[in-house]
Amino acid sequence: MDYLLGIDIGTSGTKGVLMDREGKIYALAGREYSIDIPQPGWAEQNPKMWWEATIQVIREIIKESKVNPKQVRGVGLSGQMHGTVFLDKNLQPFRPAIIWADQRSSSQCEFIYQKIGKERLAELTGNPIATGFMGSTLLWMKENQPEEFNQIYKVILAKDYIRYKLTGNLGAEVTDASSSLLLDIKRRCWSEELLDILGLPFKILPERVHESQEVAGYLLAEVARSSGLLEGIPVVYGGGDQSMQAVGNGVIKPRILSSTIGTGGQLFITLDKFTYDPKLRIHTFCHALPDTYHLQGAILSAGLSLKWLRENILHTSDSYPIFDEDVDKIKVGSEAIIFLPYLLGERSPYMNPEAKGVFFGLSLKHHRAHLIRAVMEGVVFALRDCLEVFKELGIKIEQVIASGGGAKSRVWRQIQADIFNKEISMTQSIEPAAMGAAILAGIGVGIYKDVEDGCRKVVKLKEEKTKPIPENVDIYTKQFEIYKSLYQDLKEDFKRLKEKGV
Amino acid sequence: MGYLLGLDIGTSGVKALLVSPEGKIISSKTVSYPLTTPHPGWAEQSPYDWWEATVKVIKETVSDNPIDSNQIKGISLSGQMHSSVFLDEKMEVIRPAILWSDTRTSEQCKEIYARAGGLDQLIHYVSNPALEGFTAPKILWLKENEPENYKKVKHILLPKDYIRYKLTGELFTEVSDAAGTLLFEVIKKRWSTSLLEKLEITQDLLSPVLNSFDLAGRITKNIAEQTGLKFGTSVVAGGADNACGAVGSGIIQEGRVMVSIGSSGVVLAQTNNPQADQEGRIHLFNHACPDSWYMMGVTLSAGISYEWLQKKLFNNRLSYTKLDQLAEEIEPGSEGLIFLPYLYGERTPHNDANARGVYFGISGKHDQRHFTRSVLEGVAFALKDSLELIKDKGVKIKEIRAIGGGAKSRIWQQILADILGEEINLLNIEEGPAFGAALIAGVGVGVYDSFAEAVNRIIKVKKTIVPGIQNNEIYNQGYQLYKKLYYSLKENFKELKEMEMESNLYS
Known part of the structure; x- marks a missing residue:
């Protein structure tokens, strides 16, 4: 038997599913947590909290499913989008992540519109600006907390941090990156033009932006010990929760x-x-x-x-x-x-x-x-x-x-x-975002040819239809x-x- | 001793008040009767039901108290306005009365404007716009829709005039009720022959018009036997319920204003200088005291809005006392939530049957408390709309008196004072139109020398609510937005109505 593990690092909690290649669920686990609101309109979460939840979820899944960890072939990740995890030189989060729901950067949003112009911004990023997006958050920090800003070695998104903890490799992938407001979306790489205009250094971003289904690295020995998985299992890049949910629903x-x-x-x-x-x-x-x-x-x-x-x-x-x-x-x-x-x-x-x-x-x-x-x-x-x-x-x-x-x-x-x-x-999918991540894991390790193949095997529609x-x-x-x-x-x-x- | 009997022929029942010359209530009794709705928007009552209830309530009043009917010096009547009683040559009722709240006559209102030569001209004749509830459109409706019945009509009466006729055998109306027919020259105090001609209604169908305080007849022998009243007791003409209510609250001199929060809300200001609103946004009617008029604005859903909230939205689970408490926990302005109380369309100032209720400015932080307070505020804004129009007509406000169920709520009193930006007086006595009718009877039979004497002797200010200056400023901001919202939404109300008709979404 081959099993695939999908983890979704959400805003209200982390969830995981373990399924076989036909999409049958063997275990399902979740850990809830809350949003910190240090000031009205702010929204933060501690990445370490996500990580602890992730480990607990995996442990519970391995235990509950009673499957042989050797048969778990790959891990995929889904995560809340837009937000920012701040890492220092030691690749440690040196402050809480500022998540998508945070509204502190509204004047930075205005500034970005003025500086770049709506039309060019649309062309480059495909997106309207919102507070809580990595781009506007970084500008806010540069203006309001320059010391912390200078402490930044790298910024990544929520599930990228979890992937780094699982594999020791730091990386970025397209779906989440495109929600940061810093991606040249057409070329699927960081936009030097944008970073330049906003005065943000290129080097604080992970160098390359990968496709979601690529293998990003392999499970570290120490993580294997704490989670109950085996060392060396492939972990794919995964994606933002919206696209992962979409994959999980076909x-x-x-x-x-x-x-x-x-x-x-x-x-x-x-x-x-x-x-x-x-x-x-x-x-x-x-x-x-x-x-x-x-x-x-x-x-x-x-x-x-x-x-x-x-x-x-x-x-x-x-x-x-x-x-x-x-x-x-x-x-x-x-x-x-x-x-x-x-x-x-x-x-x-x-x-x-x-x-x-x-x-x-x-x-x-x-x-x-x-x-x-x-x-x-x-x-x-x-x-x-x-x-x-x-x-x-x-x-x-x-x-x-x-x-x-x-x-x-x-x-x-x-x-x-x-x-x-x-x-x-x-669809019959339970926890579609985590299932979508598991499907990507399956592609990464070669169980599915591509997404279409994976969805065909895993995602089933319910018989009941609602007609207008x-x-x-x-x-x-x-x-x-x-x-x-x-x-x-x-x-x-x-x-x-x-x-x-x- | 000159005791006085006041009768109010209302919409839900007839009320009889026996009052001493000092204003003491000796007896208060009500007998109710049904209202029928043969079609949506229609409202009818049988004049026979009114009469039976009247006989019953008088009999009970006379028999259940120690006052000998010899000591009742005068009787007078108040009644629901506008409602039409059609009598044949034998003085029999031809069909049920069509009530003031009936809205079947939209087409006839348009017709009246057309025949009169437009709104301006209509206001020139009768000082008021054509509203569905008024008497004239009902007459046209009968003519067009029940021609057989119309042929039989020999007399058209208002409810209390019919009851007075039954008591005395004499046919009269009086100025304050005639004013609500849309056939009366309010300022000149006579039937409008020009408009009657244009509407092809013969003046013979209408009764001679008295002053409200004129003697209109005496209790007949037959009625004396039926009711226990003394044969020959004086019956004074009386007035429309609004006029009587105003008398009962002492609104008899220039600058005094009554704000009533009942099911609907009324702002009524006495004036000696009658000026009709050219746009017809506010009513001008004859008052019950000599050479006196009142301007009146009506918001249709005042107490009804609060009742709707309590019953329909909150499922009867919170008492009004509790709701008042909840409202009190919230700052003036309901944190940006604004309620338009047009649950039943609106009369003043919009005359718009399509208007509907709106909660505007909802955010996630709002809860029951905001939803409650904003209803109280919205109704007060609607009342302010009327007061502003009255001020525009040049009436200098000297004193505002609040009455009605809503005015018993401490928080609503304060909101009203804060929103109107005026002191609000509460009265020692609040017995409504029947009480005013009793005072009119007293003036008519000479128990009092004048309205002023009656009112000064009996009606006293019990408490004054002072507006908070800061709150008034907050509310002035809110009021500007409240006013604008109607105009922002006016077209949408119309479209919603059209959609409702097309989709036949009626229940």
Whole structure:
């Protein structure tokens, strides 16, 4: 038997899966941890915490699965994107990592736009700038903590640190690197032009940027001892969690749209040639397959909106399945309530941190279940808003794969089918990001020919499909028009709200 | 002793108040009756139900207390405005009364504007815009939709005028209710012959118009026997519920303003210099005291908004007291959350049936407390809209008195004072329109020399709420944004309504 190990170093915890070459799971383990918020708007994590969690997860997996460690052929990694791990000369983290959710670098973001210009930036990186991206974080540090900045020997991303700990080799790979804002995305290498303009030294980055499926190194003896794995197992570069999740769900070809409703929400589609939005409403990143890219629209408050409603407003102990029953009784369109889910501002497609949430259209007949339904619908409208940009760029959609906590809700899946006007499928993959990493490990060690081969063997669709219902599609089509105009009509008012501090 | 009986023919029931000349409540009784909704947006009641309930409530009042009916010197009436009673030549009711809250007459309102020659011209005639609830569009509706019934109509009465007719056998109306028909020249105090002509309604259908404090008749023998009242007891004309409510709160001189937070919210200011709003954003009606008018703005969902929050959103799990406490934990301004209370469309100042409620500016930090406080604030902003219009018409505000269920909430009182930027007075007595009717009866039969004497003797300020200057500044910022939001969203309200109609999303 051959087994493959995939580890996902996430924001709320680290998870691992051990599967065979057919994708059958033999063990699954996780360790949770939290985000440190030393000041409002800051977000940090200690890389050592990730490392300890990783070792614990591996140990538990080996123990629980009872497989012979000799049969574990390779290890792959997935990780939270964008953030920065700071290493000193001894390759030790000398301060906590500043992760993707950190917002301290907003003025640096402005500076980057001014310095480079939106158009050139789009061309070079395919990405709008956001706080918490490695590029903006480094500028912040240079300006605000020059001593710490001078201490930097290398900066890497979260899972790259774990890979370094596993193998002793420091490296970078394309998917995560493309989320740093420092990559020349078209050429898939660091952009000297960008680094120059931003005044960042080239030498602080790992020299080469590798493809995700390449073998990066071999497990160190000391790690073998502490983890229960065997020394010398190949470890592949792996990728950012978005592309790893996509691989784990088989989203590796154009025209397959992945729609994820987690805390945030993401739309993801594979590109076989480099395409970007010149208006920077959505992201283009490198995908884990050589020479491919993916488009990504990210909304900030997806599942979070429903959680907020449940905990902050309704104060209910009702579980989400009960929500489903209640919401099912409410007519499509929530009898004309529209919710804008901009509780934290919005990323795609508006890139507006000032945007706020809105319940629009309330009347006496509405009760809590209408609001719950309206929140579910509003979240999917926000995703559809991203989809409109995809369409504008000429992207065609044939299939939609739903994932994340939101996909567990039958009602929410139907809402997705109706608002996207596409049939919704789900895969059987559990922990798709870790499974995606395991698939890459399989390619690296030669168990699979390529990603397509790996996905074909590992990823299975569930039989249950959710088809759009034409009458619902009609209602949502009309409602979406109002949804869009609400943002435009309220844009100035969001700004005023911010300015007045009311 | 000259005891006074005030009757209020309301929408949910009839209330009878027996009051001593010093304003002491001897008896307070209510008998309720149903409201029917034959179609969505319709609202009807049977005038016979009102009458039966009235007889019952008077009988109970007279029999259940030690005051001899000989000592009741005068009776007067308050009533729901605008609602139409259609009588045939035998003085029988032809069809159920169409109520003030009925919205079936949108087409007829358009027709009235067209026939009158536009909004300007209509305001020139009757000082008010054509709203669905008013009487004139109901008459046109009947003519167009139930011509058989219309042919039989010999008299069109308002609810309390019908009840007064039943008590006395005399047909009259009076200025304050006539003002709500949209057929009355409010400033000149006479039926508008020009508009009646344009709408092709014969003036014969309408009754002679008295002052509110004029003697309108006496209790007939038959009714005396039925109710226990004394034969020949004076019945004074009375007034519309808003006018009576204002009298009952002492709003009888220039510059006094009543802010009422009931189901709906009302801002009512007495004036001796009547000026209609050319855009029809605010009402101008005749008051119950001599040569006196009031301007009135209405926000449709005041207490209703709070009730909606409590019942529909929070599932009845939190009491109003608890909600008040939650609201109090949050700073003025609800940390940027703004509520537009248009759950039922809005009357003043937008006259927009399509408007809907909105929570604007939601962020992840907001919780139940913000959702609660912003409702209280949103309703107060809506009331401020009316007050600002009244100020625009040149009324100098001297005193604001708050009444109604909402005004009993300490936090809501303070929010109101802070948002209006004015001191708010609370009164020793709050018995609503029936109490005002009793005072009008007293003026009419001479128990009091004047309205001023009655009011000064009985109605006292119990407590004054002072606005916080800082809070007022915060709220002025919020109010600017509140006002703008409606205009930002106006088109979307319309589109939402159209979508709702097309998709037939009605429940």
